[in-house]
Amino acid sequence: MAQKSRPDPANGTVVTSDEYEGLALSYVRDGVVGSPADTPVVYADSTGRRVKVVAGKMANVRGCQWWSDPTTDEIIDTLPANTSGNPRIDRLVLRLNRSTRQVRTQYLQGTPAVTPSAPALTQSTSTSSGNFDMPLARWTVANGYTTVAAADIVTEAWYPQGGGTILCTSTSRPFGVVLVKGLAIYETDSGLRQTWTGAAWQRSDWDTAWGLAGGRAETSTAPYVTGLVNASGESIGPNSGSFTFLAGRRYQLRTEMSFDTSVSDLTVELRIREDGISGTERQYLVPPRMLAGNPCMSMLEAYYEPGASNVTKTMYATSKVASGSGALNMRRRATPASNPIRFEVWDVGPAGRITVV
Numbered sequence: 001m002a003q004k005s006r007p008d009p010a011n012g013t014v015v016t017s018d019e020y021e022g023l024a025l026s027y028v029r030d031g032v033v034g035s036p037a038d039t040p041v042v043y044a045d046s047t048g049r050r051v052k053v054v055a056g057k058m059a060n061v062r063g064c065q066w067w068s069d070p071t072t073d074e075i076i077d078t079l080p081a082n083t084s085g086n087p088r089i090d091r092l093v094l095r096l097n098r099s100t101r102q103v104r105t106q107y108l109q110g111t112p113a114v115t116p117s118a119p120a121l122t123q124s125t126s127t128s129s130g131n132f133d134m135p136l137a138r139w140t141v142a143n144g145y146t147t148v149a150a151a152d153i154v155t156e157a158w159y160p161q162g163g164g165t166i167l168c169t170s171t172s173r174p175f176g177v178v179l180v181k182g183l184a185i186y187e188t189d190s191g192l193r194q195t196w197t198g199a200a201w202q203r204s205d206w207d208t209a210w211g212l213a214g215g216r217a218e219t220s221t222a223p224y225v226t227g228l229v230n231a232s233g234e235s236i237g238p239n240s241g242s243f244t245f246l247a248g249r250r251y252q253l254r255t256e257m258s259f260d261t262s263v264s265d266l267t268v269e270l271r272i273r274e275d276g277i278s279g280t281e282r283q284y285l286v287p288p289r290m291l292a293g294n295p296c297m298s299m300l301e302a303y304y305e306p307g308a309s310n311v312t313k314t315m316y317a318t319s320k321v322a323s324g325s326g327a328l329n330m331r332r333r334a335t336p337a338s339n340p341i342r343f344e345v346w347d348v349g350p351a352g353r354i355t356v357v
Contacts, residue, residue, distance in 0.1 A: 018127040024063025029160035033058040040155045042137035044148035049079040061096045066103040084112035093133040123177045210347035216241040218341040223331045237317040238343040245306040252346040253302045255317040260295040266324035272302040305351040
C-alpha cells in the first residue's frame with residue numbers, strides 16, 4: 001500500500017485544501033476564539049427583523065479560520081416575516097463551503113409549528129465536498145413579529161481552549177458531529193466539568209459522592225403539632241423543601257424529630273414520605289417507648305433513586321401515635337439558631353450500584 005505524508009518535499013510541499021482540513025482538524029477544534037464571558041458573536045437590539053454579528057470576532061471551522069469585520073458590526077437583514085400563525089425558530093451559523101473554501105455566516109430559516117424546532121445543521125464530514133455548519137445562535141420569532149429583541153437570542157457558540165477542554169455554558173454545550181467520546185467541557189455558569197460518554201454528557205466526578213446537596217433547617221421555635229392523641233393519623237414534621245433529584249444518582253435522606261409527652265408508654269411511628277402524608281413511604285421506624293417528661297430525639301434516614309429522569313419533589317418526615325393513650329407533642333428545637341431541626345439531602349454516588357440479594 002502506498003504511503004504519503006503532508007507536507008512532503010517530494011511534491012513541492014504542496015498541501016491541497018482538503019488535505020489541509022484533515023491536517024488542521026487533528027489539532028484545532030471547531031469553535032469561537034475566546035470565552036463565554038466575551039460579548040456573544042450574535043446579538044439583536046429591537047431595530048427590526050434583523051440580527052447582528054459583532055466586529056472583531058474569530059472562529060475556527062474544520063481547520064479554517066474566520067474573522068468578522070474588524071471594525072463594523074455586520075447586519076443580517078431583513079429576516080423573513082412570519083405570517084404562518086405559529087412561531088418558528090431561526091438560526092445563524094458559520095458555514096464552510098467546500099466549493100469555495102470560504103467560511104461565512106449563513107442564516108437558516110426554521111419551519112413554523114406549534115412547538116417549533118431549530119433548523120438542522122449541515123455537517124458533512126468529507127474534507128473534499130459538502131458544507132459544514134457550526135452554530136452561533138438561535139432565536140424564536142412569533143407569528144407577526146416585527147423585531148428581534150436582545151432577550152430573544154440564545155447563544156449556541158462554544159470556545160475551545162488549549163489542552164482540549166471546551167469552554168461553554170450549560171445551555172451552549174457542543175452538539176452535532178463534533179461530539180466524540182471523551183470530549184471534555186467546562187461550564188462557566190455552573191462550574192461543572194462534563195465528559196461526553198458517546199450518548200450523553202456526564203459530570204467528570206460522576207463516580208464520587210457529591211456530599212450535602214440540599215435540605216432545610218427550621219428557624220421557628222413553634223411546635224409542629226401538639227396533643228396528637230392515639231392513632232388519630234400522621235402529622236407532618238420537618239421537610240426537605242423542594243429539591244431536584246438528578247437522574248442516575250442515589251440520595252440519602254436524613255432527618256431528626258423531637259418529641260415530648262405528659263404520659264408514659266407511648267409508642268410512636270416515624271416515617272419519611274414523598275410529597276406528604278399520602279405519598280410513597282421511603283422509611284419506617286418505631287423508636288423505644290416514651291416516658292412522661294422525658295423528651296425524645298429520633299434520627300431517621302432513607303435512600304432514594306429517581307430513575308432515568310430528574311424528579312423535583314419534597315420529602316417529609318411524619319409521626320403517628322401507634323399505641324398508648326395521651327398527648328404527644330412534636331417540636332422544633334428550643335434553640336434553633338444554634339441547633340435547629342434539619343432535613344438533609346445527601347448525594348452518595350451513582351444509582352444502581354447496590355446488589356440486591
